[in-house]
Amino acid sequence: MVRHVYEYWEIWNSCHSEDIIKHRDGHCIHHINGDANDNRIENLQKMLFSEHTKLHHTGKDVPQETKIKMSKAQSGKNHPMYGRQHREESKMRMSISQSGEKNHMYGKHHSEETKRKISENHKDIRGKNNPMYGRRHSEETIIKISEAKKRKNKREEIKCCQL
Numbered sequence: 001m002v003r004h005v006y007e008y009w010e011i012w013n014s015c016h017s018e019d020i021i022k023h024r025d026g027h028c029i030h031h032i033n034g035d036a037n038d039n040r041i042e043n044l045q046k047m048l049f050s051e052h053t054k055l056h057h058t059g060k061d062v063p064q065e066t067k068i069k070m071s072k073a074q075s076g077k078n079h080p081m082y083g084r085q086h087r088e089e090s091k092m093r094m095s096i097s098q099s100g101e102k103n104h105m106y107g108k109h110h111s112e113e114t115k116r117k118i119s120e121n122h123k124d125i126r127g128k129n130n131p132m133y134g135r136r137h138s139e140e141t142i143i144k145i146s147e148a149k150k151r152k153n154k155r156e157e158i159k160c161c162q163l
């Protein structure tokens with residue numbers, strides 16, 4: 001299948017007969033102002049594929065290690081659950097308030113033993129009682145997601161030169 005030869009390739013080639021661009025010769029045409037419709041010769045720049053990619057990604061590549069750190073940072077104050085962890089004290093209050101009229105056990109007697117067990121359950125907020133239980137992404141998944149996002153960004157960023 002022959003790939004479409006872009007108009008701006010022809011424009012470049014007509015102006016740079018000594019330095020023409022050929023399909024798959026490792027070069028591409030970059031639109032200097034980022035506007036792929038602006039095919040004025042002064043807006044066109046022939047450059048190596050690899051250099052072109054670099055140009056579009058300067059400072060945007062985040063090393064793997066940093067990405068892991070970033071995901072970890074989201075477990076902190078950026079995490080949706082941040083600040084929503086109950087203190088022991090308020091957990092106790094919750095257990096008590098849930099023993100009130102909204103509780104399905106209302107009107108039924110809780111023994112001290114049962115109340116203690118309920119409080120114990122509420123203490124286990126990091127376990128299966130936590131609403132986030134089982135919903136945490138593994139680090140591997142986080143990396144996969146950010147890689148996918150990066151690929152998406154790449155497509156969008158390079159669109160300027162329609163590669």
Ligand SMILES: [Zn+2]
Nearest residue numbers: 030031160161
């Ligand atoms: Zn470009």
